[in-house]
Amino acid sequence: MDMAQNTGRVVWALPGAALFALSLAAAATGADPGAPAPDGAVLFQQRCAACHQNPDQATSRAPSKSVLAAREPDAIYAALTDGPMKPMAAGLAPADLDAIARYLTGRAPSHDAPVAARSGDARRAAACKSNDAPTAAGPNWNGWSPALDNARFAAASEITAANVGQLKVKWAFAFIGGLGSQPTVVGGRVYLGTGAGQVYSLDAATGCIHWRADGLGSVRAAVSVGPLDASGRLAAFVGDRAGGMHALDAGTGKELWANKVAPTPFATITGSPVLYDGRVYVPISSREEISTYVKGYQCCHFRGQIVALDAATGKEIWRTYMIPDEPRPFREAPDGMPVYGPAGAAIWSAPTIDPKRHWLYVATGDSYTDAPTMASDAVMALDLASGRIAWSRQITADDNYLVGCTGKDGQPSSCPLRLGPDADFGASPVLRELPGGRSVLMVGQKSGEVTALDPDDRGAPLWHNGLSRGGPLGGIEWGLAADADLVFAPIADPFLPKEQGSQGLHAVRIADGTLAWFAPAPQPDCAVAPRSSMVNTCSNGFSAAPTAIPGVVFAGSLDGILRAYATDTGKVLWSENLGQTTYRPRNAPRPMKGDTMNAGGPAVAGGALYVVSGYQTSNAKARNLLLAFTAGGR
Numbered sequence: 172m173d174m175a176q177n178t179g180r181v182v183w184a185l186p187g188a189a190l191f192a193l194s195l196a197a198a199a200t201g202a203d204p205g206a207p208a209p210d211g212a213v214l215f216q217q218r219c220a221a222c223h224q225n226p227d228q229a230t231s232r233a234p235s236k237s238v239l240a241a242r243e244p245d246a247i248y249a250a251l252t253d254g255p256m257k258p259m260a261a262g263l264a265p266a267d268l269d270a271i272a273r274y275l276t277g278r279a280p281s282h283d284a285p286v287a288a289r290s291g292d293a294r295r296a297a298a299c300k301s302n303d304a305p306t307a308a309g310p311n312w313n314g315w316s317p318a319l320d321n322a323r324f325a326a327a328s329e330i331t332a333a334n335v336g337q338l339k340v341k342w343a344f345a346f347i348g349g350l351g352s353q354p355t356v357v358g359g360r361v362y363l364g365t366g367a368g369q370v371y372s373l374d375a376a377t378g379c380i381h382w383r384a385d386g387l388g389s390v391r392a393a394v395s396v397g398p399l400d401a402s403g404r405l406a407a408f409v410g411d412r413a414g415g416m417h418a419l420d421a422g423t424g425k426e427l428w429a430n431k432v433a434p435t436p437f438a439t440i441t442g443s444p445v446l447y448d449g450r451v452y453v454p455i456s457s458r459e460e461i462s463t464y465v466k467g468y469q470c471c472h473f474r475g476q477i478v479a480l481d482a483a484t485g486k487e488i489w490r491t492y493m494i495p496d497e498p499r500p501f502r503e504a505p506d507g508m509p510v511y512g513p514a515g516a517a518i519w520s521a522p523t524i525d526p527k528r529h530w531l532y533v534a535t536g537d538s539y540t541d542a543p544t545m546a547s548d549a550v551m552a553l554d555l556a557s558g559r560i561a562w563s564r565q566i567t568a569d570d571n572y573l574v575g576c577t578g579k580d581g582q583p584s585s586c587p588l589r590l591g592p593d594a595d596f597g598a599s600p601v602l603r604e605l606p607g608g609r610s611v612l613m614v615g616q617k618s619g620e621v622t623a624l625d626p627d628d629r630g631a632p633l634w635h636n637g638l639s640r641g642g643p644l645g646g647i648e649w650g651l652a653a654d655a656d657l658v659f660a661p662i663a664d665p666f667l668p669k670e671q672g673s674q675g676l677h678a679v680r681i682a683d684g685t686l687a688w689f690a691p692a693p694q695p696d697c698a699v700a701p702r703s704s705m706v707n708t709c710s711n712g713f714s715a716a717p718t719a720i721p722g723v724v725f726a727g728s729l730d731g732i733l734r735a736y737a738t739d740t741g742k743v744l745w746s747e748n749l750g751q752t753t754y755r756p757r758n759a760p761r762p763m764k765g766d767t768m769n770a771g772g773p774a775v776a777g778g779a780l781y782v783v784s785g786y787q788t789s790n791a792k793a794r795n796l797l798l799a800f801t802a803g804g805r
Contacts, residue, residue, distance in 0.1 A: 209267045211274025218259050219271065239275045239791070245367070246349050246787070247272035248280040250389075258436045258458070259465060297344075297758035299379035305372075305405055305421045306358040307397070312774035312781075313357050314395040315443040315650075319524035320602040323652035324719045329778035330802065332722035335735045336745045338780065339804035342378035344797040345756035345763060346371070349787030351795055353393040353443075353716075353771025355407075360421075361781060362407050363797055364390025370409055370419060375777060378757050378799060382424035388413025393443040393521070393771060395451070396421055400483035408451050408482070410440035416453055418485060428485035432478045437462060442599070443521040447555070450488060451480045452531060454518035459539055463575045463583035470573070470585040471514035471539035472498050475546070477522060477531065479558060491558035493518070493535050493546040501542045504584035512542025516549070520599040520650070523612075528626065529555050534596035534614050537570040541587040548595050550614055550630055564630030566614070566622055567594050572643075593643040594618035598650045598716070601658060602626070603681055611681060613658050615647030621660050621679055634684030639673035642666050649770050650716020652724060654738060656680065657687055659724045661713030669694075674712040676726050676736060688741035692728060699731030699750030700767050704790050714789070716772035718780075725780065727768030729789050733782060747800075749784045754796060766794045778802070 215223075215236075223236050239247065251260040251268045260268060273279045316323045330338070348366030355362040360381065361373040366389045372381040388411030399406040405421035414433030419426055433440060433455045442454035457473040475493040480486065493516040500509035517536035524531055530552040538547035548567035553560055570591030576582050578590050598615040605611050611633060612624045619639030624630040638660055639646055645663035652659045657678045664672030675691040695711035702709055710729040717726040723744065727733045731750030734743050749765025756763065769786035780800040785793035 209264075209270035211270035211272075214263070214267055214271050215274055218263070219256075236275065240277075243347070244272040244276045244278045244280040245347075247275055258462070261436070297378075297380050299374050299377075299381050302381050302422075305360055307405060308358055310777040311357045312776040313355055313397070314393050314445060315353065315521035315599060315771075317776070319445070319447065319526065321521060321523040321599040322601050322603060322654075322719070323650065323716060323772065324654055325775040326721065328720035328775050330720060330723070330775060330780060332737060332744060334802045335723050337802040338735070338745055338747070338800040339802075340754055341779065341799045341801045341804045343754040343756040343799070344371075344373060344378045345759040346795045346797065348389065348795060349793055350389075350391055350770070350785065351783040351797065352390050354774045354781040354783065354797060355394045355396060356774050356776035356779075356781060357396040357421075358405075359777070361797070361799075362394040362396060362421075363783070364392070364394055364409055364411075365795070366391065366787065368411070370394065370407065370424065372407070372421070372424060373797075375779065375781075375799075378797075380758065384419055384424040384426070387411045387417060388415055391441055391770060395444050395446045397446040398482070399427065400449075406482070408444050408446055410442075410444045410453055412439045412441065414438045414440060414455070416440070416444065416451065416480060416485065418482070430480060430485040430487070432480070432487070433476075435473065437473055441519050445522050445524060446482060447524050449482050450555075451482050452522050452524075453478045453480060454520065454522055454533060456517035456519045456536065457515075459514070460537075460572065461574045463573045463585055468585075469508055469511060472511055473514055473517070473539070474498070475516040475518045475535050477518065477533060477553060477558065489558035491553055491560065493533070493549070493551065494544050495546075498542075501540075506584040508584060510540060510585055512540030513538065513544035513546075514542070515539040516544065516546040517595075519595075519597045523600045523602055524555070525552075525602055525626065527610075528552075530561060530626070531555050532600040532602065532612060532626075534598065534600050536595035536597075537572045537591060537593055539571070539573055539587075541569070541571045541589045548616075550596075550600060550612065550624060552626065552630070562629040564624060564632075566596075566616065567591070567618065570594050592618065592641075594641060594646070597645070597648050601651050601653050603653055603655070603658075605682065613651065613653065613681070615651045615660055617641050617643070617646040617648060619646035619662060619664070619673065621647070621651070621658060621684070623681070623684060636679055636684045636686065638662055638677050638679075638686075639664050640667060640671065645712070645714055648714040650772060652717040652719040652772075653681065654719050654721070656682070657738060659717045659719060659726075659738075661715065661717050661726050663710070663712035663714040663729065665708055665710040665712050665714070665729065672712070674710070676713060676717065676724070676741065678724075678738065678741060690736055690741040690743070695728075695730040696732065696748065696750060697730070699748075700729050700790055704767075704788075715768045715770055718773040718775060720775055725773045725775075727772065727782060729767050729769060731765060731767045731784070733768065733773070749796075749798070754798065756796060763794055763796065765796050765798065766790055
């Protein structure tokens with residue numbers, strides 16, 4: 172599965188360098204000029220309408236046709252080529268995809284090299300004046316968490332409880348694609364992946380552009396930066412939602428190697444790859460949950476995986492499937508088609524490294540069928556050297572779930588006969604130390620529960636706390652944070668009314684699992700997360716991962732408000748309404764407001780807080796900004 176070295180990835184570096192290859196999107200030309208123009212309305216009905224025409228918001232995560240109409244045509248095209256809708260578009264020509272985008276939005280995709288600022292003057296103004304070789308020195312936030320334990324805790328922060336109230340935006344940077352990765356800060360540079368398939372290297376102090384690499388698949392996972400090999404040459408390791416892993420030169424953005432580690436339909440990379448001891452550990456997740464609406468598709472075949480790659484070459488060292496048995500036909504659907512299983516147990520989040528025990532921990536997603544498996548909704552420990560599963564602990568059994576399945580007549584034929592609550596894990600396990608040298612492994616679940624396990628006793632439960640009712644979009648959706656004493660759990664509960672949900676931030680004592688405090692989310696600001704969002708509701712819930720520093724924990728909400736809480740009391744020390752504040756991106760010709768926050772959380776390094784604003788599935792009209800906050804904006 173290894174791809175050729177130096178595959179001609181589009182990269183431009185500033186200053187003094189030019190685009191040395193055409194944009195990948197230029198491949199959308201070349202249709203037969205004598206052929207009749209494709210009919211976008213017909214293609215939409217054939218390929219898309221089953222999910223998007225009149226989606227049931229209680230069971231479907233598909234945005235409605237009216238929501239899609241509000242998106243940019245290039246965003247529609249990108250979703251069909253390198254994004255989550257790629258399996259649905261299989262076999263369609265580029266002209267067909269153009270026609271679908273034109274039908275939905277009324278405009279044709281431009282296929283321009285994707286940049287936030289089309290203005291040449293704005294682009295040149297955003298260029299760094301010098302481009303020194305990058306280093307790994309200085310305050311860093313590398314990948315999903317600044318430490319291998321995935322606690323999302325920056326111990327040496329220059330931002331403190333005393334000065335957090337002075338935070339102001341120092342610089343803003345605009346990008347397109349509907350979403351961006353969590354920022355990675357290494358050696359005075361910020362590395363950012365985007366849903367439009369670019370990776371940026373920005374100056375951490377000013378936001379100027381060192382380089383941009385184009386033509387990857389959509390990137391949501393945080394970039395990991397570290398040595399490529401024994402020479403110490405730095406690389407940025409990037410996983411994209413098309414299932415590709417890439418190593419880019421950290422100084423220039425030039426592609427060093429690429430490997431299609433997830434080549435099967437629906438497979439994707441959403442969790443951040445982790446670099447450790449010369450290897451890159453890649454979690455593989457899947458969108459096969461939405462295959463119920465793909466006509467003729469025989470579900471289900473995907474099994475969650477961890478792949479270990481050699482950092483220098485990208486070659487596969489080992490691959491471990493969370494479900495050991497290959498799927499096979501185990502029953503016949505009502506339409507006579509075979510249903511395959513066991514399947515599922517996707518790994519949505521970054522793995523957690525335990526150097527002391529030489530293990531890697533992952534938490535898995537739900538089962539896609541009712542074929543029995545102990546691997547879904549489970550926490551596992553794998554040997555770092557071989558990938559052998561040392562132990563596995565299933566937290567929720569029989570969580571069988573596919574999008575669109577209701578248990579009622581007329582549901583898709585591949586639906587499980589026994590449906591579960593969709594209570595899988597989207598958050599990385601957090602490893603922390605207890606008094607006396609013992610360790611605790613904590614996991615947060617979409618069911619709204621936090622569970623602590625003993626890694627030295629094959630994952631035996633230590634304590635459990637149910638913080639909310641949870642649901643298909645959380646509960647605890649994408650992450651936890653922890654300091655030495657508390658684990659911080661954000662609760663989304665987007666479908667639950669205020670009197671039933673627990674939207675807000677919870678602090679739980681690591682020692683015994685008891686609740687230290689709960690900070691409820693205020694009423695939502697519906698100007699940022701309107702009812703045109705994917706979940707058809709304006710939510711004040713906390714879906715994005717939180718971030719902790721000594722005395723302070725940061726959490727961003729679905730309605731676009733970033734808050735800093737005191738870790739001892741839960742008191743709000745500072746807040747900024749991103750969606751109602753106008754910023755001046757240094758690379759855009761005009762001011763723009765921020766937006767909702769989801770998935771990745773803030774990164775804190777070198778006296779600055781970096782946060783991505785805008786997540787398309789939370790707000791169809793998402794405006795994407797990377798914001799850098801410092802005390803006084805200095």
